[in-house]
Amino acid sequence: MSARFLLRKVLGAISTLAFVVTVNFFLFRVVNDDPTATMYRGRNMKPEQIASLRQKFNLDGSKWEQYLAYLRQLLRGDLGLSMKGSREVSAVIGEAIWPTLLLVGCSTLLAMLGITLGYRAGWRRGSGFDTSATSFSMLTYAMPDFWIGMVALGLFSVKLGWFPVSGLEDPGSAATGISQLLDQLHHMALPAIVLALAYVGEYMIVARSAMIETLSEDYLQLARAKGLRDAEVRRRHAVPNARLPVVSLSAINFGFVVGGAIAVESLFSWPGIGQLTSLAVKGPDFPVLQGLFLLLSAAVILANLVADLLYSRLDPRAGGR
Amino acid sequence: MSDLAQVSPRAFRWARRRASAAGFWRSLRRDKLALTSLVVLVLFVVLAVVAPWVSNRADFNVINTGDNPVWAKPSGQYLLGTDNYGRSVALQVLWGARVSLFVGVAATVLTIVLGTLVGISAGFFGGWIDAVLMRITDWFLVIPFLPFAIVLASVLGRSLWNIVFVIGITSWPSTARLVRSQVLSLRERLYVDRARALGGGRAHIIGRHILPNVTPLVLASTTLAVPISILTETTLAFLGLGDPTDVSWGGILDQARTAAAVTTNRWWYYLPPGVAIIMVVLAFTIFGRALEAILDPRLRDR
């Protein structure tokens, strides 16, 4: 991979991030001209306290000066104060991020089973397996993820009582070590499966068409003609080549899924980024929304960059472009 | 210019369009699944349109449902049962179709108009305009779609048009990219050069040559964008960002959750709107793909 290519990709990511930061600032400053005005509503604030807050946000300066103050604040990792309980937004988000990574990580792993299914379907295009796999993925694509969650909750938690209805672990659980892990797995199983169902179709479709694309290449036709065993050809030649688009999809998706689990997390009261978002929307707690939007955008931008770099590493043809 | 010279090419164009429409129909008729989807779509649209004639919005206004049974199971009288205020679920789903379909279509139109404008400008003018427009497109393409829509919707406030605007503004970039690449290849084609040499203005070239040629592609991508818009509206409404005074499928699901329909096994409140969403989204997707395959034969084998 050439240094110029690398540099261009990194610069592109930085420019996108700068765009997001700017949009983020102006979007919220338009609706909420004076963030201090709503910050301590209902609290007793002395004029000096309000003045010092105003100074912090540089509200008496021009919009441009306010923007610079916002940038300085961001560089210090300061996302401001939540309107609920005036806690640091960065701390609020920091607490929510691990449960989300856990849930999304596991559901993504599950959803990636779709890749294997997609390869098989593509390998035997038009077979019964292909038809049912494709129909299945179309169907799951058409279902809102939270609706799958509602049905699963109604059936497995309420009717059959197999899973707890909500949360990360049993309330006030003092369990540690392995029992804590099991408790958390038990709570996570249903939302993780629901999310996996919602995303498995996309992985399958991409893997399937990547496989079909690969199959049209001459050397594969040749390998098959030479009489190599079918499974052998698929494993040794087809799959490695069809992996390319799948890898970049996975990387990009991971960035999106962090923000995409919003409705499902809120349904299962899973204390992650998604639930935080839906609670902040109900507020609306603008400082928290602002911080979340920045974080999620940064995650996607980073994921895209990783995908680009992976792509160019795995496919030499892409490097020169 | 004589009359003959004016009529002739137009008649030719019409004949060509008739022929391609007939060919399109022939291809579509072979695809049973796509045809079924079309029937489903037409059915939903008809239901949504005639709702005010076959039923009365006031019939599921809470102040008029005081005498209805609450949480009635589906029966002959209430096809899909009633909710916690005695409102008929079937009526809500019927009227919800109006909002969901309207938002789906209106948001898509906005998406397509924006995307086509940007795509054509970038592709046709090239140079720095292209560079700037594509940079902006890339930015929007990377911003996570749902969080952006959520943030925008909570900033703007809850109304039908805001939802349309939010979906439109967050989903135009992929259309723009698609249109641009099409325009780029068209631009180089000979007849455009000839038209330019003959002294046709930019408006003329765009209006007469570029636009008609990107239309089929745009049409197919429209059909594929509607289900995405519908799903987005559903999610936003479920999160409580929908228009509070109107009923949409996502809004019904939100109400069902608030009314504890899930934890008390009142399946008739949350299953029907979900099934309606699935049917419409599937129908749009299948039909859109068929459309795409017919219009772009290269895709047919996929």
Add this chain to the structure above:
Amino acid sequence: MQHRSRGKGLWAIGVAGAALVASLATAPAGTAGAQYGGPPITLTVGLVQDIDTPNVTAGYLVSSYELWNLQYATLTDKAADDFSTIPGLAESWEASDDGLTYTYTLRAGLTWSDNEPLTADDVAWTINTSRDQEWLNHYSVTQNLTATAIDDVTVEITSAVPDPKLPTMDVYILPRHIWEAPSEGDITTYEALDGVGSGPFVLQEWKPGQEWVMTANGTYWGGQPAIDQVVFRVYTEGSTMVAALQDGELDVAHLVPAELFVQLQSEPGIVTVAGAPGGFSELAMNGMAGGLGDGHPALLDINVRHAIAHAIDRDALFDRVALGIGQREDTIGASADPVWTPEIPADQQLNYDPVEAERLLDAGGYLDTNGDGVREMPGGGQPLRLRYAERSESSQGPPLREFITAFLAEVGIATEVSVFDDTQLTDIIARGEYDLFVWGWTPFVDPDPLLSYFTCDQVTTDPDNPLYNDANWCSEEYDALYTEQNQELDRDRRIELVHQMITLFHNEATYVVLYHDADTQAYRTDRFEGWLQQPSGTGPVVFTNSSPTYANLRPIGSEAPTDTTAPGDTAAPGDTTAPGDTTASGGTAPVSTVAPAAPADDDSSTGLIIGILVGLLVVVGGVVLVLRSRSGRDDRE
């Protein structure tokens, strides 16, 4: 925040080349149960509202009061039965002849939960500082008070005006050695996670949005509680909370949705309590007394306000939205004690009467001249199109809006709905930029604070400094009555004055009271006993005025404690019990054998096994996938 310091679980997950490490949230460790050698005895409370902050000078949500009720003892306590004033930190008190000064004597040997001594100096400091700094939750009581510590156990409190509330002193006493540190400018932003208090339980940990945990305070003057810790679990949905109660994950649930409350009433093993804390919901109209904003001019006409009241079928709201839980009342409730609430004479009641509503509007000249179904101001012009602010934080917000806007439409009044959270709504009300909203108040025991909200003094005139009068209404007659009752020491006469005020306010119809809300609660009977309703018979069991339930609860089967019934019922435990030396008394029954076992339920254990299997499948599947793709890569290179 130090939530993740202990019991870390580490998982490495490889995802498409990107490895991420997730640390699992930890559970609290080292609880009081350790002293018995068994697992801690835990009471789990479900609620739908997190605390806003543990900081008592800044928070204002109901859930936060529960935390403070448990963490901070007050000088005088309130009886569980009838709210009567009983000894708290103070074991006795004496009034001066002019009734302006009270001298309180503290119990001997009081200490804070960190074993620092609790003295009269803490009391005086809290009262004087809260007055000077105008602390949100103290000021209404302490604004006219001056406190002096005479010696370690004696504090003298003087009021500048005759104060019928004295000798009741129910403000939270804070530990000076902790709270002196945040300088005056910072006190409202102090995190207050110190967990130092003098009540039966103190804060151990707060996981915002999830739960907060309080542990028993061995130095509590009423003795060591029989339970070791209380977990307050926050749910985003009332329905999931109820499911958790039915599962046995919870012992008690607060604010059960009406729909589910009705269901729970017939469920064995669960007791439902529709507590009547006196709170009410009202439709408020912009009275425009502050001169701010842009309220609809029609609302200045009392006939329009009466027409709106007549247009709304409040019986339907009570039966179908509140499901008949609570009370159908005409007036505001100024106290948790119903004696302060007057009856409105039948001829003054503003009952459902759409014909009368239309007659009033017609007579006032509000006619629909352009035939669009909406009336206009007299002489045409501005239509009667009112902005309706809906609360996003109330589950009854949407149905109430749906009913009320439909009722108003019937008499030719149009509405435009916007949804706001409480912070935004407070702001909009302060700016006067509203016409209608539905909200509510929950009163204290003394009617004074709630009545004060509707005085002219409390009308907001500077939007940056919002005051309490959200009716935005002001009357000299009301104010005169308010001042009179505020200094009336004869209780019967004071009740009469309060009844007059409330009736006056009702007749103005700036507030149309929809109904008195019930605090719907449900608790399980299989694990704990000793639930106390405050006041007895009609009140809730948790989230009450002084929260006596918690210290009174004990696991079923354990020996009944000797002196930990409602604090204060015992004459003066301070005499015999040295705080901190709780082994001598205070309900230290042999509880180690009574672990709060989960209810035997075959279904849930099968579920657990299946859940674990599925969980394992996730892990194994993931590992296999990662390994496979790695081996594939090896093949290629």
